[in-house]
Amino acid sequence: MSMSKKKVLIISYYWPPAGGPGVQRWLKFVKYLPSFDIEPIVYIPENPTYPLVDATNTEEVDPSITILKQPINEPYSKAKLVSGKNTDTLSAGIIPAKKKQTFVEKMLLWVRGNFFIPDARVSWVKPSVEYLTEYLKQNKDVETIITTGPPHSMHLIGMELKKQLNIQWIADFRDPWTTIGYHKELKLNESSAAKHLELEKEVLNQADQIIVTSKTTKQEFQEKTSKPITVITNGYDITNLGKVPLDEKFTLAHIGSFLSERNPRILWKAIAELRKENKAFKDAFQLKLVGKVSSEVLDTIKEFKLEDCVVNHGYVDNVEALRQMRASQVLLLIEIDSDDTRAIIPGKLFEYMASERPILGIGPEDSDFFDIVRETNTGKLVLYSEKDKLMDILLEYFELYQQGQLKVHAMGLQYFSRKRLTEKLAKVISNE
Template sequence: MEKKKEKKKVLILCYYWPPAGGPGVQRWLKFVKYLPDFDIEPIVYVPDGANYPLIDTKLEQEVSPEVTILRKTIKEPYSLAKKLMGQRAQTMSSGMIPQVRNQTKWDKLLLWIRGNMFIPDARVGWVKPSIDYLNTYLEQHPEIETIITTGPPHSIHLIGLGLKKKRKIKWVADFRDPWTTIGYHKELKLSHKAKEKHLALEKEVLTTADQLIVTSKTTSKEFRTKTAKPIAIITNGYDVAHLGKIPLDEKFTLAHIGSFLSNRNPRVLWKAISELRRENKAFKAAFELKLIGKISDEILHTLAEFKLLECTDNRGYVDNEEALRQMRASQVLLLVEIDSDDTKAIIPGKLFEYMAAERPILAIGPEESDFFEIVQQTNVGRNALYSEKDKISEILLQYFEQYQNNQLRVHAMGLQYFGRKRLTERLVSVLNGDGK
C-alpha cells in the first residue's frame, strides 16, 4: 500500500482574521483555504481580543475546522482611545483619517500619538510576547521549517524578524501594502526621529527575510532599490462565489463597495454626474449612486454640495457575501484610488471581486496606476484620471446608452489568472524556492 504523502507545515502570522471584516482578511483566509490542496498544512497565528474596526462573522464559516489556529492575547491602545474619545477614535482606526482642514485638536493629538509613540503601528505591544510564545512553539514543533508574516500592520513582520534572529528558519514576508511610502504616513505627523526609525525597521525586515512577496509591480520596483533578497509579485484575487442568478438593479446604478476614505473624494466625478443630471433628463431619472461600506463625512458633505444626496442610496457596511451580491446587481462599479504618486502601487482588493462580478468598471486614479493596467488587460472597464472630467462624462454616457439598450455588459479576458486557487499555486511555487 502506497504511503500517504506527508504535508509540509508552514506557520502563518496574521493580524486580520475572522471575525475581522474588510479587505485585509481576505488574502490569507483564501491562501489558507487552498494550501492543503497543494500538500501544505497551514498553522495560523492570530491575536485574541483584537480591536477590529470591521466585523464579518460569516467569514468564520470559511475556516476549515482542520486548520490549527494559535491565539495570543493582544492589548491595543485603540481600546483605550475609544473609551477616551468615543467613535472618533474607532473611525480613525478603520482608516477614516479626516482631511487636515477638518481635523480637531483631538484628531491631531491622536494622529501624533499613533505616529510617534507606536512604531511601526499600534500593535507593536504584541511583538515581544508573540516572539516568546512562537519561539517555544517552534521548539516543540521542529517539523515547521517556514514562517510567513503578512502586513500591514507591519508589527507582524517584527515578530518574524525576532524569530529569525532566534532560530534557523525560512522567513517569507508578505507585503499587502508598502511600508514607509504608503500615503497615510504623511498624515501621521511623524517626527524626524520617528521617520528614521520606520526606515531602519523597514530596511532590517527587507534585508533579513529570506523571501519577499508584494502585490504590485511598483512595490516590487521600490523594494528592489532597498534589498537584494528575492521578490515575488502575487496580486490579490477573487474566489468563486456560488450566489445563484442575481437580477440587475432597475436603476442605472453606479456602485462603490467598500470603505470610501476622505482622500479618495473624487470631486471631478461628482461634478461630472451633477452636470449630466442637469443636462440629460433621462440620465437624471435613471441614475442612482449606491454606496456600500463605511463612508467618510467629507464624501457625504461633498455629495450634498453637488446636490447628489437625493440620488444616493447609502446602505452602510454589509458582510462580504452581501457585498458580492450587490456587485453583481449593480449596473456599473466604481473604483477610486487617491490621486497621489504614493498610491500608484496600491491595487485595491475589491478590484478582483469587481472583475469576477462581470459588471463594467469605472476606475479613477493617478497616472500610471498599477490597477489601471489590470483593468485594461482584462477588458473589464475603463480608466480615467482626476484631471479628465470630460472623459469621465463620456464613459458614463457610453455606459448609460448601453444600459438603455440592454447591452451593458463586459467581455472579460484572462480572469482565471486572478482566481484564488491559481494564486495559491503561485504562492506554493515561491515557498518551494521559485522566488521570482
C-alpha cells in the same frame, strides 16, 4: 492528513471575524494551501480590536486548521475610553481630512505615529516571539514562517524568530510601508520617520523572500533589498450566489470603504452636469454606496446636490457586498490622486472583475490597477484631470444600459482566482 505535507506558520493580525479586505487574502491562501500539500498553522491575537466585523468570514475557516492565539495589549481599546468614535475610525484607517481633524484626532495621530513604531500593535511583538520560539522548538516540522502586514509589527515578530531560530521567513506586504498614503498623515517627527525607514530596510533585508501585491511596490523594494521579491496580487474566489438580477436603475456603485482622500470632485461634477443636461439620465441614474463612507464624501455629494439620487447601504457583510456588485450596472473604483498610491491595487478590483460588470476607474497616472483593468478588458479608466472623458464614458455606459447591452467581455480572469494565486504562493514556500 498525509505526513508529507509541508507545515507553515502564518502570523497575522487580521483573521475572522474581522471584516474588510485585509482579512480576505490570507483567509483564502489558508483555504487553498492544503490542496498544494502545505499545511497552514495560523497565529493570531486572542482579543484584537477589529474596526470592522463580518461573521460570514468565519464560515470559511476549515475547523481542522490549527489556530494559535495569544492575548494582545492594544492602545486602541484604552484610547476608546477617551474618544470612542475617533479611535474606531482611526483604527479602521479612516483618517479625517486635515482641516476637519479635531484636537483629539490630531493628538491620537501624533501619539500613534511617534510612540507606536511601526504601529499600535507593536506591544504584541515581544510576547509573540517568546510564545512562538517555544512552539517552533517543540514543533520542528514547521520549516517556514510567513508574516503579513500591515500592521507591519507582524514582520518584527518574523525578524526576531529568524534571528533566534534561523527558520525560513517570508514577509508578505499587503500594502507598502513607508510610502503608503496615510504614512504622511501620522505627524512623524524626524527620528520616528527615520526609525520607520530603518525597520523597513531591516525587514526587507532579513527576510528570505518577500511577497508584494503590485509591481510598483516590487520596483520600490528592489531599491532597498536584493532579496527575491514575488508579486502575488489579491484575487477573487468563486462564489455561488445563484442568479442575481440587475438593478433596474442605472446604478453607479461604490463598494467598500469610501475614504475622505478618495473623494473625486471630478466625478460629482460630471454627474451633476449630466443630470442637468440629460433628463433620461437624471431619471434613471442612482449612486449606490455600499460600505463605510466618510462624512467628507457625503458632504461633497450634498454640495453637488446629488443626495436625491444616492442610496447608502452602509457596511454589509462580504456575501452581500458580492451580491450588490453583481446587481450593479457600473462599478466605481477610485484611488487617491497621488504618486504614492500608484502601487495600491484595491482588493475589491478582483471581485469587481469576477462580477462581470463594467468598471469605471479613477486614479493617478500609471496606476498599477489601470494595467490590470486594461489587460482583462473589464472597464474604462480616467485620470483626475479628464472630466470630459469621464462624462463621455458615463454617457456611453448609459446608452448601452438603455439598449440592454451594458456588459463586459472579460479576458484572462482565471489568473486572478484565489486558487491559482495560492499555487504561486506554494511555489514561493517550496522555493521552486
